[in-house]
Amino acid sequence: MCDEVRWEVVLTDPGDRVLEVVQVVRRLTGLSLWRSKELTARSPAVVLHEVPEETATAAALALREAGAGAEARKLG
Template identity: 50%
Template sequence: MTVEHFTLICDNVPNDVVLTDFGPRVIEVVKVLRRRTELGLWQSRSLLDRLPATVLEDVSQERAEATVRELLAVGAKAEVREQR
């Protein structure tokens, strides 16, 4: 009897977007958060009070990177974290 082992490789690992600093342009960051997360104004603003905050969970690499790029463009600091 032979035993075979397989390693599954997944190219589409879910990602999180974590906001670590909102920078000097709070209003612009809130606008990006509202657009990308579909949260309301109050919910988007309250995320800034709980840094580091996970603003998107379980999204594709492309969506996570696009969100981070947009946040960086308005002066915030954010990063993509792979879910393990």
């Protein structure tokens, strides 16, 4: 069992530049364009789950830079 603390990235608000956010979600998750758009529309939504802190922080930053509201949250 791994003792490393895991994180998740939550998209809290897609913002005004939804297309840019969808593209970032697609890049981060590897989902199809359609699935990425669907996930973005369901915000708040978990974009990444059980990832290292560095990955979560970078992903949240990328989403915020695209105009979204996003946060990295420590699990458990």
